[in-house]
Amino acid sequence: VNTARETLVDEAALDAALGSGHLAGAALDVVHASTRAGRHPLLRHENVVIHLTSVATPARLSSEEPR
Amino acid sequence: MLRTHSASIPHRLGGARARLIILAVGDGYMAARYLRDAFRGLETDNDVQYFDVDTNRRFHPLSASECKLGEYQGSPTEVAEHMGGVEVLVVHGAPVTEAVLAASPDLRLVGCARGGPVNVDVDAVNARGLPLVTTPGKNAEAVADQTVAFLVMLARGFPKAQRFIERGGQMIDNYAGAMFIGSDLRGHTLGSS
Numbered sequence: 001v002n003t004a005r006e007t008l009v010d011e012a013a014l015d016a017a018l019g020s021g022h023l024a025g026a027a028l029d030v031v032h033a034s035t036r037a038g039r040h041p042l043l044r045h046e047n048v049v050i051h052l053t054s055v056a057t058p059a060r061l062s063s064e065e066p067r
Numbered sequence: 068m069l070r071t072h073s074a075s076i077p078h079r080l081g082g083a084r085a086r087l088i089i090l091a092v093g094d095g096y097m098a099a100r101y102l103r104d105a106f107r108g109l110e111t112d113n114d115v116q117y118f119d120v121d122t123n124r125r126f127h128p129l130s131a132s133e134c135k136l137g138e139y140q141g142s143p144t145e146v147a148e149h150m151g152g153v154e155v156l157v158v159h160g161a162p163v164t165e166a167v168l169a170a171s172p173d174l175r176l177v178g179c180a181r182g183g184p185v186n187v188d189v190d191a192v193n194a195r196g197l198p199l200v201t202t203p204g205k206n207a208e209a210v211a212d213q214t215v216a217f218l219v220m221l222a223r224g225f226p227k228a229q230r231f232i233e234r235g236g237q238m239i240d241n242y243a244g245a246m247f248i249g250s251d252l253r254g255h256t257l258g259s260s
Contacts, residue, residue, distance in 0.1 A: 001221070024221070025221040027220060029217070051213070
């Protein structure tokens with residue numbers, strides 16, 4: 001369960017740990033800003049829930065124009 | 068709702084305390100109307116101004132001060148445009164850069180209504196000798212709620228059950244629900260053991 005900052009989680013490692021069954025599940029309030037549109041890759045696991053309460057992800061708060 | 072550290076603002080020398088010009092800046096996450104709820108009591112003796120940043124207004128971080136900010140909403144130029152005569156600036160996620168601070172020579176206090184002032188160039192605030200107040204633990208109860216909700220959802224298999232239903236899955240009978248029962252939290256270890 002991560003209700004803190006997305007930088008605390010290595011999402012690739014989390015993805016692998018969920019895939020191997022080492023982790024039973026994961027719940028994330030913050031995720032790394034994705035450059036890709038569409039369904040978040042971690043949601044391919046049955047036991048993952050994502051909620052985006054946090055203001056933390058740069059993609060949501062930053063007003064930077066895409067270069 | 069806002070809990071701030073007490074900060075003493077030095078009174079002007081001589082005479083009664085004059086009205087302070089306070090600017091409260093809202094954003095898409097915390098609208099100015101919430102700041103207004105918190106500051107209404109100040110309006111009798113001070114000139115309190117409110118505005119919400121235009122969340123569509125964009126800019127490229129160019130100056131060193133702008134590049135320091137990790138996360139913000141709105142444009143520092145827009146905040147600076149409202150800074151004339153401002154003595155107390157309060158933001159939530161709006162950017163506070165060197166240019167914003169420079170826009171009011173009368174500025175005496177900066178407040179950031181969040182735990183970590185990541186949208187504030189803290190070095191620039193310090194360099195001007197201005198006090199910076201924040202609201203540590205502002206969202207502590209909300210985060211605790213969210214954490215408990217996540218624990219229960221995972222233990223009880225909420226995501227699995229929801230995926231099943233979203234896919235149009237059907238139960239043969241009530242007993243088929245056993246696959247989603249999950250486990251009780253009682254008896255489990257919270258944290259690492």
